[in-house]
Amino acid sequence: MKKIxxxxxxxxxxxxxxxxxxxxxxxxKEKTIRSLxxxxxxxxxxxxxxxxxxxxxxxxHTPIATASxxxxxxxxxxxxxxxxxGDFPTPINNDQAPNALRNITPYLDxxxxxxxxxxxxxxxxxxxxxxxxxxxxxTRERRIRLAHQSHxxxxxxxxxxxxxxxxxxxxxxxGLIYEPANLDLCGEDYGSATLRRFAPWLFNVYLQNHLRxxxxxxxxxxxxxxxxxxxxxxLQDTGGINFPHIFDTLSRMDYDGYITVHxxxxxxxxxxxxxxxxxxxxxxxxxx
Numbered sequence: 001m002k003k004i005x006x007x008x009x010x011x012x013x014x015x016x017x018x019x020x021x022x023x024x025x026x027x028x029k030e031k032t033i034r035s036l037x038x039x040x041x042x043x044x045x046x047x048x049x050x051x052x053x054x055x056x057x058x059x060x061h062t063p064i065a066t067a068s069x070x071x072x073x074x075x076x077x078x079x080x081x082x083x084x085x086g087d088f089p090t091p092i093n094n095d096q097a098p099n100a101l102r103n104i105t106p107y108l109d110x111x112x113x114x115x116x117x118x119x120x121x122x123x124x125x126x127x128x129x130x131x132x133x134x135x136x137x138x139t140r141e142r143r144i145r146l147a148h149q150s151h152x153x154x155x156x157x158x159x160x161x162x163x164x165x166x167x168x169x170x171x172x173x174x175g176l177i178y179e180p181a182n183l184d185l186c187g188e189d190y191g192s193a194t195l196r197r198f199a200p201w202l203f204n205v206y207l208q209n210h211l212r213x214x215x216x217x218x219x220x221x222x223x224x225x226x227x228x229x230x231x232x233x234x235l236q237d238t239g240g241i242n243f244p245h246i247f248d249t250l251s252r253m254d255y256d257g258y259i260t261v262h263x264x265x266x267x268x269x270x271x272x273x274x275x276x277x278x279x280x281x282x283x284x285x286x287x288x
Contacts, residue, residue, distance in 0.1 A: 014250070014286050016279060017082035017260040018043040019052040019206075021091075023271040024264060029091045032056045034271055036070055040077040042272060046279050050082040052260045053114060060086045060106040064113070071114050081116040082258040083147070083177075083204055090122045093153055097122035101131035108142050118145050118203060120177065123155045129168050136171035147203040149177040150190075152222045157186050159194050166201045175203035179262070180241050181210055186224045191242070192249040199253055206262035207282075209233050209240040218267075232267055234274075236281035247285040 023034035034042075036057050043051055051074060055061065058070045074081060086107040089096035100107055100121050107119050119139070123132060136146055148156045148165075156162040162176060176198055180190035188194070195202075209232070210218075216229035233240050250259075259282065265274035 014255070015049045015082075015258045016047070016282055017050040017052045017258040018046075018048045018275055018279075019260055019262045020054050020057045021052075021262060021264055022274055024054075024056050024266065026264075026266045028056075029054070030056055030088050033266065036073055039271070040073050040079060042275050044077040044079055046276055047283075048079065048261075048275075048279060050080040050258060052082045052258075052262065053084045053116070054091060055086060055088050058084075058110070058114070059088070060110055062110075067110065067113050074114070081114045082260060083118040083120055084111055084114060084116055085120040086110050090120060093122060093124075093151060095124070098124055098128045098131065101128060101135045104135040104138055104146075108139060108144055111144050112142065117143060118147055121146050121148055122151075123148055123165065124153065125155075128155065129165065132169045132174060133171060136169065136174040140171070140173045145173040145175060145203060146171075147175045147177045149206060150179040150182045152182055152185060152220055157182075157223055158188055159183065159197060163197060163201075175201040177204040177206050178202055179206040179208065180246060181208040184210075184212060184241060185220060185228045185230065186222045188224075191245055195246070195249045195253065202253075202255065202257065204257055205246075205250065205255070205259045207235060207241075207243065207259065207278075208263040209235050209237060209243075211237075211240050232263065232265075234265075234268065234281075235261070235263070235278045243281075243285055 020039055023032050023039050025031040025033050058067050139146055150156055155165045183190040210230040212230045216231045219227050219229045221227050261278045
Protein backbone atom coordinates (compact mmCIF):
# COMPACT_ATOMS: atom_id res chain seq x y z
CA MET A 1 0.00 0.00 0.00
CA LYS A 2 1.35 3.39 -0.98
CA LYS A 3 2.42 5.60 1.92
CA ILE A 4 0.22 8.62 2.52
CA UNK A 5 1.80 11.98 3.15
CA UNK A 6 0.00 14.00 5.81
CA UNK A 7 -1.20 17.24 4.22
CA UNK A 8 -2.70 19.61 6.78
CA UNK A 9 -5.76 21.66 5.86
CA UNK A 10 -4.81 24.86 4.10
CA UNK A 11 -6.49 28.24 4.15
CA UNK A 12 -8.92 27.21 1.43
CA UNK A 13 -11.78 29.22 -0.03
CA UNK A 14 -13.66 26.01 -0.74
CA UNK A 15 -14.64 22.95 1.27
CA UNK A 16 -13.44 19.61 -0.05
CA UNK A 17 -15.26 16.34 0.50
CA UNK A 18 -14.16 12.80 -0.26
CA UNK A 19 -16.86 10.39 -1.35
CA UNK A 20 -16.64 6.95 0.20
CA UNK A 21 -17.17 5.81 -3.40
CA UNK A 22 -13.38 6.11 -3.69
CA UNK A 23 -13.16 2.78 -1.83
CA UNK A 24 -16.04 0.89 -3.40
CA UNK A 25 -15.10 -2.39 -5.06
CA UNK A 26 -14.61 -2.35 -8.83
CA UNK A 27 -17.97 -2.51 -10.60
CA UNK A 28 -19.92 -2.39 -7.33
CA LYS A 29 -21.81 0.30 -5.46
CA GLU A 30 -22.54 -2.02 -2.53
CA LYS A 31 -19.18 -3.53 -1.55
CA THR A 32 -16.23 -1.62 -0.15
CA ILE A 33 -12.51 -2.45 -0.07
CA ARG A 34 -11.73 -0.14 2.86
CA SER A 35 -13.40 0.32 6.25
CA LEU A 36 -14.91 3.62 7.34
CA UNK A 37 -12.06 4.06 9.82
CA UNK A 38 -9.55 3.70 6.98
CA UNK A 39 -11.41 6.18 4.77
CA UNK A 40 -11.77 8.68 7.61
CA UNK A 41 -8.07 8.35 8.42
CA UNK A 42 -7.26 8.94 4.78
CA UNK A 43 -9.51 11.97 4.41
CA UNK A 44 -8.39 13.59 7.67
CA UNK A 45 -4.69 13.06 7.01
CA UNK A 46 -4.95 14.53 3.53
CA UNK A 47 -6.88 17.62 4.59
CA UNK A 48 -10.39 16.93 3.33
CA UNK A 49 -13.11 18.69 5.28
CA UNK A 50 -15.85 16.06 4.99
CA UNK A 51 -16.93 12.65 3.77
CA UNK A 52 -19.75 12.14 1.32
CA UNK A 53 -21.55 9.11 2.75
CA UNK A 54 -23.01 6.31 0.65
CA UNK A 55 -24.86 3.13 1.52
CA UNK A 56 -21.74 1.05 0.89
CA UNK A 57 -20.62 2.32 4.31
CA UNK A 58 -23.77 3.61 6.05
CA UNK A 59 -27.33 3.65 4.73
CA UNK A 60 -30.92 3.31 5.84
CA HIS A 61 -30.31 -0.44 6.14
CA THR A 62 -27.53 0.11 8.71
CA PRO A 63 -28.41 -0.69 12.35
CA ILE A 64 -28.71 2.43 14.51
CA ALA A 65 -25.86 1.35 16.77
CA THR A 66 -23.54 0.91 13.77
CA ALA A 67 -24.57 4.24 12.28
CA SER A 68 -24.00 5.93 15.64
CA UNK A 69 -20.51 4.44 15.75
CA UNK A 70 -19.92 5.77 12.23
CA UNK A 71 -20.85 9.28 13.33
CA UNK A 72 -18.39 9.04 16.23
CA UNK A 73 -15.63 7.83 13.90
CA UNK A 74 -16.24 10.79 11.60
CA UNK A 75 -16.39 13.29 14.46
CA UNK A 76 -13.25 11.87 16.06
CA UNK A 77 -11.45 12.62 12.79
CA UNK A 78 -12.76 16.21 12.85
CA UNK A 79 -14.68 15.65 9.64
CA UNK A 80 -18.21 16.58 8.64
CA UNK A 81 -20.61 14.64 6.42
CA UNK A 82 -21.30 16.65 3.28
CA UNK A 83 -24.24 14.58 2.02
CA UNK A 84 -25.79 11.12 2.29
CA UNK A 85 -26.95 8.70 -0.39
CA GLY A 86 -28.96 6.41 1.83
CA ASP A 87 -29.65 3.39 -0.38
CA PHE A 88 -28.23 1.35 -3.26
CA PRO A 89 -30.88 1.99 -5.99
CA THR A 90 -30.10 5.73 -6.10
CA PRO A 91 -26.45 5.41 -7.23
CA ILE A 92 -27.26 2.32 -9.31
CA ASN A 93 -29.92 4.51 -10.97
CA ASN A 94 -32.37 1.68 -11.57
CA ASP A 95 -36.17 1.80 -11.68
CA GLN A 96 -36.33 1.62 -7.87
CA ALA A 97 -34.12 4.72 -7.47
CA PRO A 98 -37.02 7.20 -7.06
CA ASN A 99 -38.70 5.11 -4.34
CA ALA A 100 -36.93 7.06 -1.60
CA LEU A 101 -39.20 10.00 -2.41
CA ARG A 102 -42.21 7.89 -1.52
CA ASN A 103 -40.90 7.24 2.00
CA ILE A 104 -38.30 9.84 2.84
CA THR A 105 -38.57 9.49 6.63
CA PRO A 106 -35.84 6.83 7.08
CA TYR A 107 -33.44 9.01 5.09
CA LEU A 108 -34.23 12.00 7.28
CA ASP A 109 -33.60 9.90 10.39
CA UNK A 110 -30.22 8.85 8.99
CA UNK A 111 -29.34 12.43 8.09
CA UNK A 112 -30.18 13.56 11.61
CA UNK A 113 -28.11 10.77 13.11
CA UNK A 114 -25.08 11.65 10.97
CA UNK A 115 -25.52 15.40 11.48
CA UNK A 116 -25.96 16.27 7.79
CA UNK A 117 -28.53 18.46 6.09
CA UNK A 118 -28.35 17.19 2.48
CA UNK A 119 -29.74 13.98 0.96
CA UNK A 120 -29.25 12.78 -2.60
CA UNK A 121 -32.36 11.45 -4.33
CA UNK A 122 -33.26 10.22 -7.84
CA UNK A 123 -36.03 11.04 -10.34
CA UNK A 124 -36.73 9.29 -13.64
CA UNK A 125 -40.37 10.01 -14.54
CA UNK A 126 -42.76 12.96 -14.51
CA UNK A 127 -44.79 11.25 -11.80
CA UNK A 128 -41.75 11.57 -9.50
CA UNK A 129 -42.21 15.36 -9.39
CA UNK A 130 -45.26 15.26 -7.11
CA UNK A 131 -43.47 12.82 -4.81
CA UNK A 132 -40.43 15.10 -4.75
CA UNK A 133 -42.64 18.00 -3.67
CA UNK A 134 -44.13 15.96 -0.81
CA UNK A 135 -40.73 14.67 0.27
CA UNK A 136 -39.26 18.18 0.18
CA UNK A 137 -42.10 19.47 2.34
CA UNK A 138 -41.48 16.79 4.97
CA THR A 139 -37.74 17.33 4.69
CA ARG A 140 -38.05 21.09 5.16
CA GLU A 141 -39.83 20.58 8.49
CA ARG A 142 -36.60 18.99 9.72
CA ARG A 143 -34.34 21.64 8.14
CA ILE A 144 -32.87 19.21 5.65
CA ARG A 145 -32.44 19.58 1.89
CA LEU A 146 -32.81 17.23 -1.07
CA ALA A 147 -30.69 17.28 -4.22
CA HIS A 148 -30.50 15.44 -7.53
CA GLN A 149 -27.21 14.84 -9.32
CA SER A 150 -26.66 15.75 -12.96
CA HIS A 151 -27.07 12.17 -14.17
CA UNK A 152 -27.70 10.04 -17.22
CA UNK A 153 -31.10 8.37 -17.65
CA UNK A 154 -32.85 10.75 -15.28
CA UNK A 155 -34.89 13.95 -15.35
CA UNK A 156 -31.54 15.66 -14.77
CA UNK A 157 -29.73 14.34 -17.83
CA UNK A 158 -29.74 17.70 -19.64
CA UNK A 159 -29.44 21.31 -18.51
CA UNK A 160 -32.86 22.28 -19.83
CA UNK A 161 -34.46 19.16 -18.34
CA UNK A 162 -32.81 19.81 -14.98
CA UNK A 163 -34.01 23.39 -14.77
CA UNK A 164 -37.51 22.48 -15.93
CA UNK A 165 -37.74 19.83 -13.21
CA UNK A 166 -36.35 22.14 -10.53
CA UNK A 167 -38.95 24.76 -11.44
CA UNK A 168 -41.75 22.19 -11.35
CA UNK A 169 -40.73 20.87 -7.94
CA UNK A 170 -40.47 24.50 -6.83
CA UNK A 171 -39.25 23.97 -3.29
CA UNK A 172 -36.51 26.09 -1.67
CA UNK A 173 -34.89 23.02 -0.10
CA UNK A 174 -34.77 21.05 -3.36
CA GLY A 175 -31.72 21.60 -5.52
CA LEU A 176 -28.97 20.25 -7.74
CA ILE A 177 -25.66 18.42 -7.46
CA TYR A 178 -23.72 19.79 -10.44
CA GLU A 179 -21.66 17.04 -12.04
CA PRO A 180 -19.94 18.09 -15.28
CA ALA A 181 -18.78 14.62 -16.37
CA ASN A 182 -22.32 13.28 -16.65
CA LEU A 183 -23.39 16.38 -18.58
CA ASP A 184 -20.45 15.82 -20.91
CA LEU A 185 -21.46 12.19 -21.51
CA CYS A 186 -24.86 13.45 -22.62
CA GLY A 187 -23.31 15.93 -25.05
CA GLU A 188 -24.30 18.89 -22.88
CA ASP A 189 -22.26 22.02 -22.28
CA TYR A 190 -21.10 22.02 -18.66
CA GLY A 191 -19.21 25.31 -18.58
CA SER A 192 -19.74 28.79 -17.23
CA ALA A 193 -23.09 29.44 -18.90
CA THR A 194 -24.53 26.20 -17.55
CA LEU A 195 -23.20 26.77 -14.04
CA ARG A 196 -24.72 30.23 -13.94
CA ARG A 197 -28.08 28.86 -15.03
CA PHE A 198 -27.85 26.30 -12.21
CA ALA A 199 -26.81 28.89 -9.62
CA PRO A 200 -30.20 29.34 -7.87
CA TRP A 201 -30.38 25.62 -7.12
CA LEU A 202 -26.69 24.73 -6.68
CA PHE A 203 -26.35 22.67 -3.47
CA ASN A 204 -23.27 20.54 -4.18
CA VAL A 205 -20.55 19.87 -6.75
CA TYR A 206 -19.35 16.38 -7.76
CA LEU A 207 -16.11 15.88 -9.67
CA GLN A 208 -15.19 12.99 -11.98
CA ASN A 209 -12.98 12.88 -15.07
CA HIS A 210 -12.98 10.88 -18.28
CA LEU A 211 -11.94 10.88 -21.90
CA ARG A 212 -14.97 10.46 -24.14
CA UNK A 213 -14.13 8.67 -27.40
CA UNK A 214 -15.47 5.93 -29.65
CA UNK A 215 -12.90 3.34 -28.54
CA UNK A 216 -13.35 3.90 -24.80
CA UNK A 217 -13.29 0.73 -22.71
CA UNK A 218 -16.22 1.87 -20.55
CA UNK A 219 -19.71 2.52 -21.86
CA UNK A 220 -22.87 4.09 -20.47
CA UNK A 221 -26.38 4.40 -21.84
CA UNK A 222 -27.85 7.89 -22.09
CA UNK A 223 -31.32 8.91 -23.19
CA UNK A 224 -30.00 11.76 -25.32
CA UNK A 225 -26.88 10.26 -26.93
CA UNK A 226 -27.49 6.52 -26.79
CA UNK A 227 -24.49 4.48 -25.71
CA UNK A 228 -21.40 6.60 -25.03
CA UNK A 229 -17.88 5.17 -24.71
CA UNK A 230 -15.21 6.65 -22.49
CA UNK A 231 -12.14 5.91 -20.38
CA UNK A 232 -11.94 7.04 -16.72
CA UNK A 233 -8.86 9.17 -16.01
CA UNK A 234 -7.42 10.98 -13.00
CA LEU A 235 -8.81 14.39 -12.08
CA GLN A 236 -5.51 16.05 -13.00
CA ASP A 237 -5.24 14.42 -16.42
CA THR A 238 -5.78 16.71 -19.39
CA GLY A 239 -8.13 16.18 -22.31
CA GLY A 240 -11.18 15.48 -20.19
CA ILE A 241 -13.26 17.82 -18.03
CA ASN A 242 -12.00 21.41 -17.86
CA PHE A 243 -11.70 21.79 -14.10
CA PRO A 244 -9.75 25.11 -14.12
CA HIS A 245 -12.67 26.68 -15.99
CA ILE A 246 -15.17 25.19 -13.52
CA PHE A 247 -13.23 26.40 -10.48
CA ASP A 248 -12.85 29.87 -11.95
CA THR A 249 -16.60 30.06 -12.53
CA LEU A 250 -17.45 28.75 -9.06
CA SER A 251 -15.08 31.30 -7.53
CA ARG A 252 -16.68 34.14 -9.48
CA MET A 253 -20.09 32.91 -8.33
CA ASP A 254 -18.88 32.92 -4.69
CA TYR A 255 -19.89 29.27 -4.36
CA ASP A 256 -19.39 28.21 -0.74
CA GLY A 257 -20.67 24.63 -0.77
CA TYR A 258 -18.74 21.39 -0.91
CA ILE A 259 -16.55 20.21 -3.78
CA THR A 260 -16.70 16.42 -3.67
CA VAL A 261 -14.25 13.96 -5.19
CA HIS A 262 -16.91 11.56 -6.42
CA UNK A 263 -15.11 9.36 -8.93
CA UNK A 264 -14.91 5.56 -8.77
CA UNK A 265 -11.15 5.25 -9.09
CA UNK A 266 -10.61 1.56 -8.39
CA UNK A 267 -10.31 0.72 -12.09
CA UNK A 268 -7.20 2.89 -12.40
CA UNK A 269 -5.61 3.29 -8.95
CA UNK A 270 -5.85 2.47 -5.25
CA UNK A 271 -8.08 4.62 -2.98
CA UNK A 272 -5.11 6.11 -1.11
CA UNK A 273 -3.40 7.29 -4.29
CA UNK A 274 -6.65 8.59 -5.76
CA UNK A 275 -7.55 10.59 -2.67
CA UNK A 276 -4.07 12.06 -2.33
CA UNK A 277 -3.55 13.01 -5.97
CA UNK A 278 -7.07 14.43 -6.25
CA UNK A 279 -6.82 16.82 -3.33
CA UNK A 280 -3.33 17.89 -4.32
CA UNK A 281 -4.71 18.84 -7.73
CA UNK A 282 -7.81 20.56 -6.30
CA UNK A 283 -5.54 22.60 -4.04
CA UNK A 284 -3.73 24.02 -7.09
CA UNK A 285 -7.09 25.00 -8.63
CA UNK A 286 -8.29 26.62 -5.42
CA UNK A 287 -5.14 28.76 -5.31
CA UNK A 288 -5.48 30.04 -8.87
